Amino acid sequence: MKRHESPPTLTHGDKIYFPAAGLCKRDYMTYLAQIGEHLVRHLRHRPVTLVRCPDGVAGRRFYQRHLPPHAPPSLPRREVQGERPLIAIPDVETLLYYGNLGAIEFHAGLHLVQGPQAGCPTALTFDLDPSDPRDFERVRELALCLREVLRGLGLDGVAKTTGASGLQVLVPLEEPLPYAVTRPVVNFVAAYCASRWPDLATTERRVRHRGRRVYVDAPQHGPTRTLIAAYSVRAVEKALVSAPITWAELEYGVSPDAFDLHVVPDRLERVGDWLELAARHPASRVRAIHDALPPPWRQTRVRSV
Template sequence: MARHGEAVEYQVGAHTVRVSNPDKVYFPERGITKRQVVEYYLAVADPLLLAIGDRPTTLKRFVDGVAGEPFYAKRLPKGAPEWVATARVTFPSGRTADQVCPTEPAVLAWAANLGTLDFHPWPVRSADTDHPDELRIDVDPPDTAGYADAVHVAGVVREVLADAGLTGYPKTSGGRGVHVLVRIRPDWDFVDVRHAVIALGREVERRTPDRATIAWWKEERGGRVFLDYNQAARDRTVASAWSVRGTPRATVSMPLTWAELAEADPDDFDVLTVPGLLAERGNPHEGIDGEAFGIGELLEWYARDQRDHGLGDLPYPPDHPKMAGEPRRVQPSRARPE
């Protein structure tokens, strides 16, 4: 096996983190190395821990950089230091796993040494992994649309959240999409939170029907921006704020204010630029933990749509067991009459 520089050590708080092959190129288009990724994560450790600290977290690992095939590490990797905390989660199958639960900057550097680019936290805290404390709206444009389309729909999401008494915090996905995060009280389970996102998505679709959809099947979306309600299902995650994405440019999922969102170019936020922006502008999501909201209004909308319009649940992801009230999980063009 070729070596890419002598191993280096970083003293991170009380821990020494050894980084092997620090000069291995992870992003060939720009020549960005593993060392630079590790140092990026040390530079943004404080706001990143605000986003993922004390959350069970899936590691998206690119051990050969973006030129190789990534994989999701949903369990604590073998050989992890004893100071890497874990939290136990239950998957839709009923099986459990102990996942990495970042609590300090050294964990971020250790994970980066394993080839982790994206951190995918569950929307729960370690003390209660069955009740989300974060509602996430994934605004996902199709190939025929772009970032401006996602920003438009995200603006409608903001309006609908406000009408339901909630405040959302936007970030770029690291690509053409937008994620909106809302801190909520952990009083509801995954099914409730997913229903709340469905209700919100339906209202967004009503307000901008030519631009947004919650249709699960691509053949029904008609080139519109998809509000991926199934990102609220158990074991579904999105890359966290400050996560490096597996793009040729080494882009970052960048937290922004609503005023910044429309003027931003997602390509401007990458491993090389974001630490300076953080030092200059601070963390736009600094206040996200200041208030936790209820989702009762959104759940009332869900019940209203069911009662008045006959709109029930929507299909779950294919790897989930059949859920109560779920419609047939079959593509409409292939469905046979019942």
């Protein structure tokens, strides 16, 4: 992995970004320079939304998906008819530009925006969100149950911490598929988990009705939605990172707190990008699962359980 000792684009480097961790903007930008090629791999050719915290995680924050008004003319952008230019991050230089503007979180769409299969997701995605942010153990347990279900369907996934309190499980595809195929499959698997483990999982969107159950956020698998990108830092006090992990690590009780911006660069050097190395599944297998669903499940609406 190509690593940079110091980022080429940096202003106000001594500004404190993560007070509890004692980390400044220079520390954050150095992290982006170190892991940039990996993060960009999960942003390139996708819709991108930033969470900007110009004064660090203790200050104001806002979402941004359109090009900043002051952006230089040479900055990459995505043109969409009838809309202001959208953010595009095709390379590390652009990533560092936005990092220097205070972009801490980088969220990516599930589909590509270029090529013959533009608009089609490249993976099945399952977003597991605990009702109690302190109860990661239930999220961990559900992720292992979800893997059992996927294996029963002839699939497997890659687990990824969110850098917050949840987990995401992705099933990479050999080629993108339309949402009309992938969404019913995701919805069905989510509802199946909620029915098989009713004390552990739910698809109930109303928080007050979830109790202690983990929310399987099937609607998050959609054309207008984004997920935190692998290797993005989260705007939290501990400077935690969204990191792909192994199933063995999950079985042994790994905690999201184990992955911060100090740890992840060396981890990438040692084990590589688990998400990039993961097996990809034939689109024909996912289509076969979709076609075998009972007719009501071929619709994209998710049901609450």
